[in-house]
Amino acid sequence: METEQSKVLQVKDLHVKVKTKNSEMSLVQNVNFELKRGSVLGLVGESGCGKTVTSMSILQLLNRKTSTIEGSITLQGRELNGLGDKDMRNIRGKDIAFIMQNPMNAFTPVFTIGHQFVETIRSHTNCHKKQAIELAIEAMNSVNLPDPAKLLKSYPFQLSGGMLQRVMIAIAACTHPAVIIADEPTTALDVKNQKTVLHHLDAIRSKYGSAILLISHDLGVISEMADDVAVMQNGRIVEKADVFQLFDEPQHEYTKKLLQARPLLHVNETVI
Numbered sequence: 412m413e414t415e416q417s418k419v420l421q422v423k424d425l426h427v428k429v430k431t432k433n434s435e436m437s438l439v440q441n442v443n444f445e446l447k448r449g450s451v452l453g454l455v456g457e458s459g460c461g462k463t464v465t466s467m468s469i470l471q472l473l474n475r476k477t478s479t480i481e482g483s484i485t486l487q488g489r490e491l492n493g494l495g496d497k498d499m500r501n502i503r504g505k506d507i508a509f510i511m512q513n514p515m516n517a518f519t520p521v522f523t524i525g526h527q528f529v530e531t532i533r534s535h536t537n538c539h540k541k542q543a544i545e546l547a548i549e550a551m552n553s554v555n556l557p558d559p560a561k562l563l564k565s566y567p568f569q570l571s572g573g574m575l576q577r578v579m580i581a582i583a584a585c586t587h588p589a590v591i592i593a594d595e596p597t598t599a600l601d602v603k604n605q606k607t608v609l610h611h612l613d614a615i616r617s618k619y620g621s622a623i624l625l626i627s628h629d630l631g632v633i634s635e636m637a638d639d640v641a642v643m644q645n646g647r648i649v650e651k652a653d654v655f656q657l658f659d660e661p662q663h664e665y666t667k668k669l670l671q672a673r674p675l676l677h678v679n680e681t682v683i
């Protein structure tokens with residue numbers, strides 16, 4: 412049965428505007444959705460429809476001087492919209508993990524992976540440095556990263572995109588976040604790394620009950636991972652349904668077009 416506790420994150424009447432020279436422009440309007448414990452909501456829509464603006468609003472990472480966020484974003488009952496930077500810094504990384512498309516941007520180039528990993532663990536837990544290193548090595552092992560002790564001494568540029576993506580997931584695994592926002596987590600990866608990353612994300616979901624907001628324009632990834640799907644067009648959610656219903660019986664014209672546009676591999680085509 413669905414209870415209030417099972418709704419980990421609720422977004423109500425989200426409206427995001429950005430200030431232009433002489434007026435304001437709406438980027439996202441009337442967006443409503445919720446994430447349930449241990450489940451995956453896929454957010455799909457073509458480039459520029461407002462998926463990233465939505466996730467940045469949840470994380471309160473939009474520039475406060477140039478944008479306004481109206482509506483309510485509650486994480487386990489706590490209102491995030493308008494929360495101060497210090498409180499949000501505590502929430503980001505611990506309660507909400509963010510896995511982004513270009514993992515290189517998530518790391519500071521001048522610090523080793525180990526320094527950044529251990530600092531993140533220590534800032535959100537009571538671990539000593541030695542315990543944090545042990546936790547980091549264990550988490551890196553669990554996402555099949557080879558020779559974690561050596562990787563901890565490496566700098567971000569020395570790792571591939573797929574490896575950095577897995578380091579981000581390992582960090583998320585250490586903090587047991589209530590919510591993971593994964594914004595195009597596999598777009599920059601080859602097929603093998605895509606599968607690995609999705610597998611590990613799914614493992615965190617099932618082990619810790621994290622709710623995942625999975626943003627992707629890859630409908631194959633969405634159909635494999637999501638329980639429910641929200642379709643966005645021009646800053647609005649035009650259709651929301653469980654994954655089977657959405658793929659089998661799309662209601663909105665835009666959803667139908669999106670589904671028709673996806674590349675299909677016919678069974679009698681030979682894959683070399």
Ligand SMILES: Nc1ncnc2c1ncn2[C@@H]1O[C@H](COP(=O)(O)OP(=O)(O)OP(=O)(O)O)[C@@H](O)[C@H]1O
Nearest residue numbers: 429438456457458459460461462463464465478628
């Ligand atoms: N800071 C900003 N100032 C002005 N416009 C912005 C700003 N950030 C985003 N936009 C605009 O808001 C719209 C939504 O952008 P957003 O990045 O959320 O799209 P998206 O759906 O995530 O696209 P993609 O799949 O390409 O990442 C776009 O038209 C974008 O140009």
